[in-house]
Amino acid sequence: MEDAFDRLRLIRSANIGPVGFVQLLARFGSTGAAIQALPDLARRGGGRAPKLADARAVEAELQRIAALGAELLFLGSPDYPALLGEIDNPPPVIGYRGNRALLDAKVVAMVGARNASASACRFARGLARELGGEGFAVVSGLARGIDTAAHAGSIEAGTIGVVAGGLDVHYPPENRELQEAIASKGLLLAEQPPGTEPRARHFPFRNRIIAGLALGTVVVEAAPRSGSLITARLAGEAGREVMAIPGSPLDPRSRGCNQLIREGAILVQSAADIAELIGPIDHRAVRAPAESFTPQPVDAEEGSRTKICGLLSHDFVAVDELVRQSGEPAGIVQMVLLELELAGRLERGAGGRARLS
Structure with a gap:
């Protein structure tokens, strides 16, 4: 442009x-x-x-x-992800490294607790791998816990990582290798300029990109007041499917998911459940906003x-x-x-x- x-x-x-x-x-x-x-x-x-x-x-x-080795996508350009352009406040510009073609795939968002249980992380990793087998790319936010597990499970089939800071800032630090692997094998996205250290105010903006890119959002484990529920709410407000993995009522980390189900989120337990729900949706029918502004x-x-x-x-x-x-x-x-x-x-x-x- x-x-x-x-x-x-x-x-x-x-x-x-x-x-x-x-x-x-x-x-x-x-x-x-x-x-x-x-x-x-x-x-x-x-x-x-x-x-x-x-x-x-x-x-x-x-x-x-x-x-x-990155590039920019501007709102209104032909390559801008059409689903993201539909939300109320799409990012005017996104920097990316990696395989941009993943934005044309059917995408599922997977989010959850940073302090997730070992069993939930194992489940999320397996679910992400199975979603790849069903033809879906998985988007998440590179946070500790469920996000990390989702990326690890989907990195071979197709994973999209959205960071809250700049493309060249590794956060959390222990995910440095994972972030670079996503930029090499998958797709890494950032709304903030290079060199930007993530601040608390950046994460809600990152969450709306995660929700906006996907046909639906799956919450694996989440506390009642958490960023994962914000992502789920944003997905619902954008008209996307909201799904949740049920958990034990004795575990505080499952209360957010159980609350979502009580409020109308779809209970899912496998990749087949997710594919049945959003697989028939024709994501290619969505067209990116026109480049010109009158x-x-x-x-x-x-x-x-x-x-x-x-x-x-x-x-x-x-x-x-x-x-x-x-x-x-x-x-x-x-x-x-x-x-x-x-x-x-x-x-x-x-x-x-x-x-x-």
Whole structure:
């Protein structure tokens, strides 16, 4: 893509997240026009224009990507994974090393506890291996426990690892060899720039990529409050299948899975169960979003802006709820939220939620 530099610079700039990036391109049609509009939009939101990423830093990132033997996938390009492009906040850019063709396979996500039991790890490893035999690639997050077991079981047939930091950062450190093996035999993905050490805020973003790439998510072992359940929730919100392996009610690590089943997740016990559930889904029927963006002029009047801002608080609220309560068109609500985000006054959450920062 000819404007890769500009797109990368825009997404690496302050106060511009995945949702804001897409809305800027949808509103202005090009990165150049979007960059020129930033000062005015931020002023309407009550703040200063976000600081653009340094051009030298962007060039250095592109050079580092090339040195790693990696490449970038931009939202809207023909090679961008179509299923991922369907979620509410798809990453505008992903770096990858390895076999990109795995993104065209039928993909199952497998997640679970970091402190998983030995029996659960053994089960996850065998399940991942069997899924490969059924023609599925397995995606997970390279964490300790179930993630590690899922990658180990599927690495020969096809595994996709999504890291929370940069492509060249090994986390956890003991999975260094596994991460490099995935980059060599499978596919390694990262939304963050090379050299980025993973922070707590990065993991929910990684989880939405895991859920977004897959036709369904399987939870093997998980506590009631865990990142694995966040991934499962994101999968459900994206319209994907949520599956869980039942466990003993005496083991706290199984309570999250049992809770998911009680709330409607599908109980599965084998690769054949998973294949029966999602095998018939035609993942190739999904088409990637169009590469071009047509400008859509939408501007909010001051009265609409005041009304929408008055509905926001420091608690997350769904954008659909803001539309309902404000009575304003969805495009106007989204524009006001974009102005606030660019001004540094709004935080985006998963599932199309937002709150004052």
